[in-house]
Amino acid sequence: MPxxxxxxxxxxxxxxxxxxxxxxxxxxxxxxxxxxxxxxxSRTEFTHDAWRSDLAKxxxxxxxxxxxxxxxxxxxxNIYYHPGDIGxxxxxxxxxxxxxxxEKSETSTRVYYLATAPQFYGPAVExxxxxxxxxxxxxxxxxxx
Numbered sequence: 001m002p003x004x005x006x007x008x009x010x011x012x013x014x015x016x017x018x019x020x021x022x023x024x025x026x027x028x029x030x031x032x033x034x035x036x037x038x039x040x041x042s043r044t045e046f047t048h049d050a051w052r053s054d055l056a057k058x059x060x061x062x063x064x065x066x067x068x069x070x071x072x073x074x075x076x077x078n079i080y081y082h083p084g085d086i087g088x089x090x091x092x093x094x095x096x097x098x099x100x101x102x103e104k105s106e107t108s109t110r111v112y113y114l115a116t117a118p119q120f121y122g123p124a125v126e127x128x129x130x131x132x133x134x135x136x137x138x139x140x141x142x143x144x145x
Contacts, residue, residue, distance in 0.1 A: 009116035010040025016058035051081035092131035
């Protein structure tokens with residue numbers, strides 16, 4: 001079953017320093033489930049390619065000699081970005097569309113990682129619910145705080 005890892009607050013230090021380098025290490029060791037996708041959601045305006053490029057620099061810096069540019073290129077093909085604000089309902093509606101597009105309407109496990117300040121945990125979870133992103137008809141949904 002495909003898996004989608006959605007990072008809310010994706011343009012921050014936690015994502016660059018810890019989350020994506022850890023996911024890269026898992027990929028490098030063949031420990032990520034097949035067809036794992038990573039989707040960043042944050043207010044910073046990035047395209048998919050611009051965010052991949054930004055992450056490549058950070059991952060290279062934080063994993064050091066374990067960084068392999070060719071392997072990164074394969075890994076990053078399943079990395080996406082969606083600009084959005086936790087306070088905006090419409091941004092979660094468009095996030096839902098992106099997830100539907102990249103998951104190709106397949107059943108998919110989703111993990112929502114809240115890489116935000118604690119005051120945004122409640123509003124983020126409420127937005128996920130309002131947009132139908134917590135509905136488990138299409139697969140298991142989990143939130144990590």
